[in-house]
Amino acid sequence: MTQPPHDEPTAQNPEQLRDQVERTRQELGRTVEALAGKTDVRARAQEKAAEVREQAALKSGELKSKAAEAASRVQDKLPDPVKDKTAQAASQARAKAAQAGKLIQDKAPEPVRAQAAQAARVARDNRGLLLAAAGTGVALWLLCRRKG
Numbered sequence: 001m002t003q004p005p006h007d008e009p010t011a012q013n014p015e016q017l018r019d020q021v022e023r024t025r026q027e028l029g030r031t032v033e034a035l036a037g038k039t040d041v042r043a044r045a046q047e048k049a050a051e052v053r054e055q056a057a058l059k060s061g062e063l064k065s066k067a068a069e070a071a072s073r074v075q076d077k078l079p080d081p082v083k084d085k086t087a088q089a090a091s092q093a094r095a096k097a098a099q100a101g102k103l104i105q106d107k108a109p110e111p112v113r114a115q116a117a118q119a120a121r122v123a124r125d126n127r128g129l130l131l132a133a134a135g136t137g138v139a140l141w142l143l144c145r146r147k148g
Contacts, residue, residue, distance in 0.1 A: 064126070082143070087135075090135060090138075
């Protein structure tokens with residue numbers, strides 16, 4: 001075993017020796033904790049997963065914002081008859097979704113109902129974005145149909 005370099009002066013009395021031993025123990029404890037942290041694959045994976053989730057949430061928010069802005073710009077450029085048809089189509093879509101929801105609620109097993117309820121909550125929470133996307137889709141479809 002090699003001798004560590006003598007950075008510290010030699011202890012003159014037992015009290016100084018005890019202090020040096022305590023400092024060495026603390027340094028060794030910090031070193032062991034650092035090494036244990038580096039070798040704890042599960043904890044590092046969880047930290048990385050949390051980091052990735054946070055980045056994904058930020059990116060998702062940015063994308064939703066950009067999509068809503070783009071949909072708003074497209075809707076602003078549409079002529080009034082197309083806007084009216086878009087609103088009418090959105091209304092019909094809501095009615096059909098309500099009918100489908102009732103049918104699912106009556107016929108589906110419990111796990112499917114739970115998933116449908118969760119999807120409905122997400123749709124309600126993002127209603128504006130969903131309607132803007134639907135309106136944009138209908139408007140584009142009508143414009144393409146008009147040209148063709």
